[in-house]
Amino acid sequence: MQQSAFARTLRTIAGWCVVGIFFFPIYFWTSVAFRDAKDIFNWPPIFVDFSPTVQNFEQVFGISLGFGPPAAVTPGGGNFYMGPRLWDSIVVASLSTVLAIVVATLAAYALSRMQFRGRHEYVNWVLSTRMMPPVAVAIPMFFIFKQFSLLDTYIGVILIHGLMNLPLAVLLLKSFFDDIPVEIDESALLDGASRWTIFRRIVLPMAKGGIAASAVLCFIFSWTEFLFVLTLTQTGLKTVPVVSSTFVTSIGTAWGNMAALGAAAIVPAFIVILLVQRHLVRGLTMGSLKQ
Amino acid sequence: MAVAQVKRIAISDSPWPWLLPLTALLVVFTIYPLIYNIWLSFHEFVPKSRGLKFVGFSNWIQLWNDTRFWSALGVTFLYFIVALTIEIILGMSIALLLDAELPGFGALRAILSMTLVIPPAIAGMMFLLMQDPQFGVLPYLLDQLGILGKGTPILATSSLALAGVLVAEIWQWTPFMVLIFMAGLRALPVEPYEAASIDGASAFQMFRRLTLPMMSKVIAVAVLLRGIDLFRVFDYVFVMTSGGPGTSTYTVSLYAWQQTFSFLKWGYGATLSLTSLVIIMVMANLFIRIAKVRW
Numbered sequence: 001m002q003q004s005a006f007a008r009t010l011r012t013i014a015g016w017c018v019v020g021i022f023f024f025p026i027y028f029w030t031s032v033a034f035r036d037a038k039d040i041f042n043w044p045p046i047f048v049d050f051s052p053t054v055q056n057f058e059q060v061f062g063i064s065l066g067f068g069p070p071a072a073v074t075p076g077g078g079n080f081y082m083g084p085r086l087w088d089s090i091v092v093a094s095l096s097t098v099l100a101i102v103v104a105t106l107a108a109y110a111l112s113r114m115q116f117r118g119r120h121e122y123v124n125w126v127l128s129t130r131m132m133p134p135v136a137v138a139i140p141m142f143f144i145f146k147q148f149s150l151l152d153t154y155i156g157v158i159l160i161h162g163l164m165n166l167p168l169a170v171l172l173l174k175s176f177f178d179d180i181p182v183e184i185d186e187s188a189l190l191d192g193a194s195r196w197t198i199f200r201r202i203v204l205p206m207a208k209g210g211i212a213a214s215a216v217l218c219f220i221f222s223w224t225e226f227l228f229v230l231t232l233t234q235t236g237l238k239t240v241p242v243v244s245s246t247f248v249t250s251i252g253t254a255w256g257n258m259a260a261l262g263a264a265a266i267v268p269a270f271i272v273i274l275l276v277q278r279h280l281v282r283g284l285t286m287g288s289l290k291q
Numbered sequence: 292m293a294v295a296q297v298k299r300i301a302i303s304d305s306p307w308p309w310l311l312p313l314t315a316l317l318v319v320f321t322i323y324p325l326i327y328n329i330w331l332s333f334h335e336f337v338p339k340s341r342g343l344k345f346v347g348f349s350n351w352i353q354l355w356n357d358t359r360f361w362s363a364l365g366v367t368f369l370y371f372i373v374a375l376t377i378e379i380i381l382g383m384s385i386a387l388l389l390d391a392e393l394p395g396f397g398a399l400r401a402i403l404s405m406t407l408v409i410p411p412a413i414a415g416m417m418f419l420l421m422q423d424p425q426f427g428v429l430p431y432l433l434d435q436l437g438i439l440g441k442g443t444p445i446l447a448t449s450s451l452a453l454a455g456v457l458v459a460e461i462w463q464w465t466p467f468m469v470l471i472f473m474a475g476l477r478a479l480p481v482e483p484y485e486a487a488s489i490d491g492a493s494a495f496q497m498f499r500r501l502t503l504p505m506m507s508k509v510i511a512v513a514v515l516l517r518g519i520d521l522f523r524v525f526d527y528v529f530v531m532t533s534g535g536p537g538t539s540t541y542t543v544s545l546y547a548w549q550q551t552f553s554f555l556k557w558g559y560g561a562t563l564s565l566t567s568l569v570i571i572m573v574m575a576n577l578f579i580r581i582a583k584v585r586w
Contacts, residue, residue, distance in 0.1 A: 012393045018385055019399040025462060026405055028428060029417045045428045103312045110309030122310070123586055129321045131575050133523035135544040136564035139551050140324035140331065163320040170313065171586055195304075224410035226526045227544075231552065241410035245530065255420055262413045269408035280404060281474040284467060288512045288586055289474060 026266070033057065033259035040255050056260035061086075080247065080257045086264070088237040092157050092229075093222040099162030100218045101211065104169035109199050111170070112177035113185055123171070130167035130286070138231040145232055152236035160228050165218040168286050172217070175287030176210025177203060213279035216272050223269055240265040325568075331561035338555065350562040360563065362538050363546040367567075370453065370542065371521045374460050378517060379510070381461070382468025387498075389469070390476045400473065403466040411463065411526035418459040419531050422446055429458070446532050449539040456527050456540055464520075468513055475509030476502070511582035515575060522571050543567045 003011070031050065032040055039050035054065045062081040111123060141160060142151070150156035180203060188198045204211070229242045240261060247258040273280065282290055332350050334343040354360055389396055406414070421428045424444040433439040445455040479502065487497050503510075525544040528534060534541035534549070544567060551560025578584070 008391075008393060011388065011391060012395070015389050015391075015393065015396060015399055018388065019402050022406060022462065022466060023402050025414075025417050025421060026409075028421065032420065041426045043426050043431075045426055045431050047428075103316060106309045107313035110306035114304050114306040114309075116304075116306050119306075126313075126317070127586055128572065128576075129317055131519050131571050132321060132325075133544055133564065133567045133571055135523065135525060135547050136328060136568040137321070137324050139547065139557075139561055139564050140327040141320075142551075143331070143557070144324065144327060160320070163316055166313065166316065220408050224408070224412075226410065226412040226529075227548070230529075231548070241412035241526075244413055244416055258416060259420075262409075262416065265413065266405075266409050270405050273404060273408050274401060277401060277404070281470055284407070285471060285512050285516060286586070288584075289471065289509060 029259050030263045032255055033263045035256055037256065056256040057264070060257050060260045060264070080254060082240075082243060082261050085238055085240060085243045086261075088154075089223060089239040089265070091154060092161060092237070092239055093219045095154075096158045096161035096165065096222045097215050097218040099158065100165040100169045101173075101215050103162075104166055104173050104214070105204070105211065107170050108173035108177055109203060112174045113182065113203075123174075126167050126170050127286075134164075134227045138228055141228075142231055151232060152234045154237060156232055157229060157237065157239075160232060161222040161225060164225065164228065165221055168221070168283075169214050169218055172214045172283055172287040173207070173210065175282060175290070176207045176214070179210075179290075180206050210279065213276040213283060216276045217283040220269050220273060223265070328561045328565050331558055332565055333558070335558035336555050343557070346558065350558050353559060354562050354566065359538055359541070360543075360546065360566075363541040363543045366453065366538075366540060367522060367524070367542045367544075370457065370460075370524060371518065374457055374464070374521050375514065375518055377457075377461050378465050378468050379514065381465045382513075383472055385465070385469045386472035386476055390473055400470065403469055406463045406466045407470075409463065411459075412530050414459050414463045415456075415527045415530035418455070418462070419446070422455055422458075447536050449536050452532050452536060452540050456531050459527050459531065460521075460524070464517060467517060471509060471513045472506070475506045479505055507582075508584070511578075511584050515578055515582070515584055518578070519571060519575055522574070523567065543570075 028047075031048075033056050034052045034054065035046075035050050036053050036055065039046050058065055059080045060082045062083055107126075111119065137160075145151045145156050150159070184202055184206075185198050188202060189195075193201075223239070224241060225239070226241045229239045233242070244258050244261060247254040247261075276283070282288075331343075333345060333347060335346045335350065336342075337344050389399060409417075418429075422430065422445045424430055424442045424447075430439060430441070430443055430445065433443075434441045439445070443451070445451045483501050483505075484497060487501060492500070523544050524542050525548065528540050528542055528545050529548075532540040534545050543563060547560050547563035547567060549560075550556040550563060
């Protein structure tokens with residue numbers, strides 16, 4: 001349909017305005033990370049015209065960035081020193097992603113390539129585990145972990161995050177494997193190759209992009225997860241979403257520091273998601289819709 | 292020769308070695324907790340002896356008579372319906388608006404996907420800051436527009452608190468709908484629209500008669516996946532209101548969690564979380580049947 005130049009301009013402006021509204025909270029939160037208390041607690045709120053400072057980042061990461069006056073960086077890290085917590089997040093998200101992807105690629109290959117009785121039911125079972133409310137897993141898991149001394153350990157959180165991502169990873173990877181023509185497998189089988197060889201030499205390399213996209217999504221869902229970490233850890237480790245409540249203290253909330261940590265957590269996640277833009281919708285719909 | 296080959300394919304075709312790790316993990320981490328949860332729901336923690344005592348059906352009877360549970364269920368359903376309706380309508384409108392090749396629209400799509408990578412707990416904090424009655428942006432804007440009086444504590448007013456939480460929810464997840472719907476719109480064939488416009492159909496008629504029916508699968512998938520997450524909402528209410536003021540933002544997940552970990556009612560918490568699980572499973576499976584969603 002042809003639109004007039006006027007309609008096109010109007011639509012462009014409307015599009016930018018709508019997205020601007022969605023972008024505003026991200027802008028505002030990031031700007032709070034660069035403010036001192038005076039500019040945060042001002043009424044009316046300051047939108048643009050604040051005097052920028054990096055002290056919030058310096059306190060949260062325990063480093064001096066060398067702008068302005070020497071910052072009050074407590075040697076060894078103050079109350080708001082979050083470097084180790086960021087490390088916890090990275091360790092948990094990476095290793096749980098590895099776990100989920102390894103287990104899921106194997107299963108997805110079988111579900112995509114092999115005909116067997118109960119395949120449809122098996123897929124539905126995997127999907128139905130995605131429906132379990134986290135709270136209904138976290139409560140029994142707390143007691144089970146307690147028995148096996150897994151509470152407050154990396155292993156425990158990595159296991160539970162890996163598991164949480166399995167339904168997504170399996171169904172998503174299955175959809176990527178389904179895209180590879182099955183004739184390739186069949187002719188290799190007739191040439192005497194084993195399933196394992198076909199999987200390793202042919203299917204895995206061909207599905208590289210899809211596997212990477214699945215891994216990114218698993219990483220992000222672990223990165224943003226809240227309830228399991230809240231329930232299954234105490235002091236040993238805490239990921240970024242959970243630790244942000246540390247900034248709420250009896251003498252008020254350290255919004256600047258919290259925003260600095262939040263911004264630092266969002267930026268890497270956003271960069272990786274840009275890398276898989278092409279597969280984003282497929283990932284969000286667990287492989288059910290292709291772009 | 293040919294027989295041997297066929298046989299070879301058949302033998303190497305057992306899926307179970309491939310499925311073993313997944314099956315084992317899913318059994319250990321979903322079936323076992325489920326059974327444990329059921330077992331726990333027939334017990335209760337006794338602080339005096341620091342142990343569990345068998346209590347029969349008393350947790351289930353308590354659930355039936357617990358007005359706070361019914362109110363939490365009501366809040367959860369309200370949250371679910373309001374958020375889903377707004378996210379679908381808003382998501383479809385924005386998707387239709389952005390479904391065009393105009394300057395910068397590719398970048399707009401990328402910007403919209405930003406909200407999806409923010410941890411919901413941090414998004415909740417963002418809106419907690421922006422809704423602060425003393426210095427928040429939202430009360431300021433609403434005051435300027437004359438909608439709310441100056442200094443109204445949105446999240447501390449029972450009639451407004453759920454709306455305050457929903458703002459964060461809708462902000463973060465409307466882009467989820469937009470991205471999915473845009474992908475659906477792009478995949479639509481052009482011919483029916485050309486035929487309809489020759490016949491003189493209006494834009495609304497085309498949307499109603501062509502776009503909606505052809506998009507039904509896409510909409511169903513988006514509704515299913517978002518609906519599951521909406522019904523188990525926890526993060527936003529936990530960081531923004533902790534269920535308050537009063538019980539106005541208590542959801543079933545939050546109530547179950549607090550009963551278990553704040554009040555040490557382990558058995559009752561398990562009962563509540565099981566109830567939530569059953570409701571989600573029943574609703575989701577009904578929806579899958581009715582809407583014929585297939586993976």
